[in-house]
Amino acid sequence: EFRRTTEKESMAEEAAVALLRRMPPAHLDKNLRMLASLVPDIIEDLLQEVDQPLKVQKCPKTKKEYLICDYNRDGDSYRSPWSNEYDPPLEDGAVPSDRLRDLEKQANDLFASYREAYYEGGVSSVYFWDLDNGFACAVLIKKEVTEDKGVQKGVWDSIHLFQVNEGPKSTYEQTTTTILSLASKDKQKVQVSGSLTRQAEAEHEVKNVSQHLQHIGDMVQAMENTVRASVDQVYFGKAQEVTSHLRSKMSLDVVGKQGDLAAALKMQLARKNAE
C-alpha cells in the first residue's frame, strides 16, 4: 500500500522529528504515543525516522531471543531471524530472497560471536532485505544491566543500517545510531540518556557474496569502537561542562581575585623584562 505523502504531512513529520530532538529521551515512548494520537497520519513514517530503544522478543519456534524493529516488521507481526517466520503468523509476510536469507543466517551467527566478545551478554539480530541495485541490512545489538554497582539501570542499543550497492566495486553506506541510557540513584538521582547518529562509507571489490559480511562487520566494529571512545566526552563530559557554565563551585570572587593576581604578575614580569 503505497501512499504519497502530502506536503502538509511532510511538514508535520519534520516538526515531530524536531520536537523529539528536544524532548527528554527518557520520555520517547510516551511522546510517540501522544504524537500517534495527535497526528496519526504521520506516525508510520515517523517511526521509521526516529530511533527507539530496541525491544526483545522470543522466537516461538527456536526459543531464542531476537530484537524487533521496523526492519523485521510486517503489519503488526515481527519476523524472527532464527526461524524466518512471523509472530503472530502471517500468510505471506515479507521475507528476504533465498540468497539474502543465506547471508542473513551467517550474519546472525557471526554477529552473535562479535556481540559476545564485546558485550559479554545481550541480544543481537541482523536483518537483510532486497533493493534494486543490491541490498540493505540492519545490524542490531542490545545490552541491558540492572542494579549493579550503584547504577540503577544501564542500556546500550546499537542500530547499524547499511545500504549496499552491488557491482564490480560494491559501495557500503552506513548510518549508525547509538542509544545509551544510564541512571544512578546513590545519594542523588542522576540520569543520562539519548542517542547519537554517525555515518560512514566504504568501497570494496567483492568476488564472493560472503565477503560482504567481512566488510559490514569491519565497519560495525570500527564505528562502535569510535563511538564508545567518544561516549565519555559526549554523554558525560558535556553534562559536566555545561553545568560548569551554569554555576561555579568556587566563589567567583576568589576566581576573580586569582585572575587579577595573575594579570598583576604578568604585568610585573613584563616590566622586569623591559628593564
Added chain:
Amino acid sequence: GLQSFVVKNNMSLTEEQKKDIVKHFVKFSPAKELQSVVKSVKKLVGDAELMKQVLPEACHDHNTFNLIAVSVPDSERKVVLSEHNEKDLTHFYDPVGGKILEVDHEKQEVTGVEDAEEEDTDIRKKMQEAADKYLKEHFKGGAIGVYTTKPKDGEEDDCKLWSGVICIGNEVRNKNSCWSGRWKSTFVVALKSESDGKVTGKLNDHVHYYEEGNIQMESSKEHTVEISGMKDEAALLKKVIDTIRKLENDFHTEIDAQCSGMADYAFRSLRRKLPITKQLFDFGSSAHKLAGELKGKEK
C-alpha cells in the same frame, strides 16, 4: 504498529486532550528552547485558535516550573517567576522594586509594570541582600528571588520569625556548540526564632546536547537541614545562605562525580573497549570459515 492501534481504537482527541498534550511538550522544553518547541507544536496541532487558547497557560506553567528569570525594564535586575510570587497567570510580584510585573509568557518578557500594594519587610530585605551576594559568588547570570510566604496550617510556630522561599534560576545556551542547560533550585525557609530555623532544598540540573542527536542529563535532589543555636538574626541569616551554599556545592560535586563514575561503568558493564583477547574481532577468518561450510553444504 502505533498507527493501526490508534485508528482501530478510534482515538480522536477532544480539545481538552489536545491542550494537555500541548502543555506537556511545552513544559519539558529545554533551556532557552521554548520558542523552538512552540513553533514545532503549532505545526503539529494545526489549529491556530486552539493554540491561542492554550499557549498562555502552557508557557506560564513552563516558566514557573522552571524558575525562568525575566528582565525588569530600565534595570539590570532580573526577577524569578515562581508560584510563590505569582498574583495571577500573567502578574508577578517583584518585592525588590515594589512592583507588579505583567509577563508575556511565550516571549518570556515583561510587558507592563505597576506599583505593588504590599510593603517590603526588613527581614526579607536582609535575606535578599545576602541572597544577591550568594548569586554573584556562584552564578554568571541567572537570578535569585526571595519571596515571603504564608506558613502552612499548623506550621505557624515554626515560622514565627519568617517564612519564605528562595528561588534560584539560571539558563545558558550555546547554539554553535549545540547545547543548553538549566539550573533551578528552591529553598523553603522557616525561621522559628533568631536562633533556630529549617531549610528544605529541592535542586535540579538539566543539560541538553544535540550536536549529533539528542542527549540529556538530569539530576535532582531534595534535602532538609535544621539550624539551631545561632547567636542572633544576622548569624541566622548568614547560616541560611551557608546552608544553601553547602547544599548546592554538594549537589554540584556529586553530579561531577557520578558523571565520571557512570562513564567508567558504561565501559566495564555495558560494552568492553576490546574483546578479552585484546585483539579486534576478526570478521575475515570467521566469514571465510562460514563460506567454506556453506560451499560444503552445496556439494
